Amino acid sequence: MNFNKVIDRRGTYSTQWDYIEDRFGEGTKDLTPFSISDMDLQSPKEIIKSLEKVLFHGIFGYSRWNHSEYKGAIKNWYLKRYKTVIEEEWIVYSPAVIYSISILLEELLKDGEKILTHTPRYDGFTKILNNYNVVDIELIEVFKGEYRTNFKKIEDEFKNGVKVFLLCNPENPVGKVWSREELSKLVELCKEYNVYLISDDIHMDIARKDVTPIVKLREEKTVIASSASKSFNTPALGGSYVIIPDKDLREKFLYLVKEKHALGSPMIMGMLSTMAAYNECEYWLDDLNKHLTDNCEYVVKELDGYKGLKAYVPNGTYLMWIDFKETKINPKEFQRRLIEVGKVAIMSGETYGDPYKIRLNVGCSLEKVKIAVNGIKVALDC
Numbered sequence: 001m002n003f004n005k006v007i008d009r010r011g012t013y014s015t016q017w018d019y020i021e022d023r024f025g026e027g028t029k030d031l032t033p034f035s036i037s038d039m040d041l042q043s044p045k046e047i048i049k050s051l052e053k054v055l056f057h058g059i060f061g062y063s064r065w066n067h068s069e070y071k072g073a074i075k076n077w078y079l080k081r082y083k084t085v086i087e088e089e090w091i092v093y094s095p096a097v098i099y100s101i102s103i104l105l106e107e108l109l110k111d112g113e114k115i116l117t118h119t120p121r122y123d124g125f126t127k128i129l130n131n132y133n134v135v136d137i138e139l140i141e142v143f144k145g146e147y148r149t150n151f152k153k154i155e156d157e158f159k160n161g162v163k164v165f166l167l168c169n170p171e172n173p174v175g176k177v178w179s180r181e182e183l184s185k186l187v188e189l190c191k192e193y194n195v196y197l198i199s200d201d202i203h204m205d206i207a208r209k210d211v212t213p214i215v216k217l218r219e220e221k222t223v224i225a226s227s228a229s230k231s232f233n234t235p236a237l238g239g240s241y242v243i244i245p246d247k248d249l250r251e252k253f254l255y256l257v258k259e260k261h262a263l264g265s266p267m268i269m270g271m272l273s274t275m276a277a278y279n280e281c282e283y284w285l286d287d288l289n290k291h292l293t294d295n296c297e298y299v300v301k302e303l304d305g306y307k308g309l310k311a312y313v314p315n316g317t318y319l320m321w322i323d324f325k326e327t328k329i330n331p332k333e334f335q336r337r338l339i340e341v342g343k344v345a346i347m348s349g350e351t352y353g354d355p356y357k358i359r360l361n362v363g364c365s366l367e368k369v370k371i372a373v374n375g376i377k378v379a380l381d382c
Helices: 020-024 045-057 068-082 095-108 121-127 151-159 180-192 247-260 268-280 280-304 331-340 366-381
Strands: 032-034 089-094 114-119 133-138 140-143 146-148 162-167 196-200 222-228 240-241 319-323 344-348 358-363
Touching: 020 344, 032 366, 045 268, 068 089, 068 268, 089 095, 089 247, 095 121, 095 222, 095 240, 095 247, 114 121, 114 151, 121 162, 133 151, 133 222, 151 180, 162 180, 180 196, 247 331, 247 358, 280 319, 280 366, 331 344, 331 366, 344 366
Parallel strands: 032 344, 114 133, 114 162, 162 196, 196 222
Antiparallel strands: 089 240, 140 146, 222 240, 319 358, 344 358
């Protein structure tokens, strides 16, 4: 696969390319975007072939997900990729990961009960947490690119009544992959204080350190919400899955999805793409990870230390969390320069809780990454 092939996405109703002004304001439509977390890369040929079969069949009726072809593909992926045994009955289809988490919180939290999560935080979390009693624990950068939580604070908050812990593994935006040791400690605290642990693992396949699914450490009161869409660049096809070992919670989740929200029938393209990805495309993912790491290393080589910038290769994801605090430039002024001088649309860290960072998407060709690097340098030089 040639990941450096440049493909024009304009005119395809692309959120990243055709709706730049929604995020960066009027008059920004001609910027080069590095924003929302999808990739400017074609999906594997095996996925495309599986979709072509359905397209040429030409009948797009209702479909089902509750069969061994779909659930078996997910089960086998966890076994071969993560040496993690899951049961097919634990797997439930859902339209989207964020939807899944929202539904789980609706079921698990009563009025006023507390949920704990980390900052900096994925803005999708922030939106669904607005109606809840949220406790934040800040991830501290102990040295460049390595973040740690505060387990003492976590335990204190568990003692104070937290009912749910919402994890992101790898973390968006900082790119932290949680080690097995850290997760074991977190799982033990959750067990001791009877806290439900929900982990958004949608970025799990894009990682430079070993990823441990939490159900490998504990089945009781743990849930994984994930999808193949981030890894294989298929978010527009729809669909995700939830791994819920707890039968009672699984049945409640199914009731909410199927009966209350009438979303029981899967999007056939999303289901088929998941099956093709997990059954046939591991080789492609390995090549993708190498390409993305090369992109990250190029950015670090060019920008780390440049006029005060701090850049590192993240443990996971294709999102780089770049620190510009030591440039002494005001965050709003830096965004203005990136847009007006650098001609690049890069997400402000303020969206995730830290205005002195930018989040750079390098899920693209090296040629496009070079445009970002040049735009950032120009913004600093002016």
